[in-house]
Amino acid sequence: MNFTFNKKDKLKSKKHIDALFAKGKSVSAYPLRLVYMATTFDDDVLFKTGISVSKRHFKRAIDRNRVKRLMREAFRLHKVEYSNNISTPHAFMILYIGTEKPSLTLIETKMKRLFEKFEKNEANS
């Protein structure tokens, strides 16, 4: 078991992020939205994940930080379950598209749905 979520697991490269938003596919489970793309990384990590909250929905930095931290927690604690079903390297970006401040349990359940959808899409294609 491994609950870590450090620099290597984060999607940080500008190149990857630009490519992701340009070509990536997406699934959503309100208030979350997952943009994903199969790709390769220089260091051998299976997948890298970025988390983003729009400035449009949360004007104050303190609120954005709070939502991002909750999302990071939700992802970190269930990372292992998700990674079991992923075989090829992927880049992920999880966006928060709601406008209300969420609770941790809401995000956890929604994120589970999000990845279920993602797996179904991958199996079909």
Next chain:
RNA sequence: CAAGUAAAUCGCCUUAUCGCUUUCCGUUUUUUCGGAAGGAGGAAAGUCUGAACACCGUAGUGCAACAUAGUGGUUAAUGGCCACCAGCCGUGAGGUUAGGAAUAGUGCAACAGAAAGUAUGUACAGGUAAUGCUGUAGUGAAACCAGGUAAACUCUAUGUGGUGCAAUGCCAUGUAUACCAACGUUUGAAGGCUGCACGCUUGAUUGUUGGAGGGUAGGCAGCUAAAGUGUAUUGGUAACAAUGCACUAAGAUAAAUGAUAAGGGCUUUUUCUUUUUAAGAAAGAGUACAGAAUUCGGCUUAUAGAUUUACUUACUUA
């Protein structure tokens, strides 16, 4: 006691579990792993100002634009701060100011009033050849060679170059390639047609290698020891200054400093018990504003609640 005034301070805590990040040490070829130490604020916010720092610009002068506006002081600097004077507000402690100039000019003036300047009406009185020609009354803060207004233009005095750490400097994978060198060259390098071969075709303005330039992804510096913090003494009404002693305090970059659970503080509401004030118990609710991004000095705005110090109190009530 109550109601106020002015300053200043604090602004949740503990434990457990799972994490993030920086530095150092050990380990390891690196990655990894282990250990230790550090890790948001009074406003980190607004980006309104003054500087440091960097780059660009820069003979001099004038105009324009913008800013400031009592006097003195303080400071690296300021439009900040302090003291005093003056006006206004308050019983008072105190608060507040948009405090230069109204015979340089232009404009504006609610209500009232005939009229607020190219005006002269009404009533009465006086006067004239005649006429608002003169006086009084009436409106108003102000009614003629007058005043008010510069939070209207304006004038005066003083001051001001621009852009910002996404500044700027350095390293540099890949891609394309100016340039240089070597090698290959009509005995044909290399490319195109093709699955391959033959063949056909283009053909040195090119191919390969190396250098070199350029500087995208990315990285490093800038980047945290400073007009620093605490404290004591001295000078000064004060802002502030000088000196001594002690201390070292985030450095991320799709952006760390957290999440969850339990318990405890604090505030408050309701109910119950004892009761002179008050105290105790139970249940519920609340626990703010807000997140560093080159660094400092200020200003402005947001802020549940708590604490301390100094001072004031007219009328009214006792």
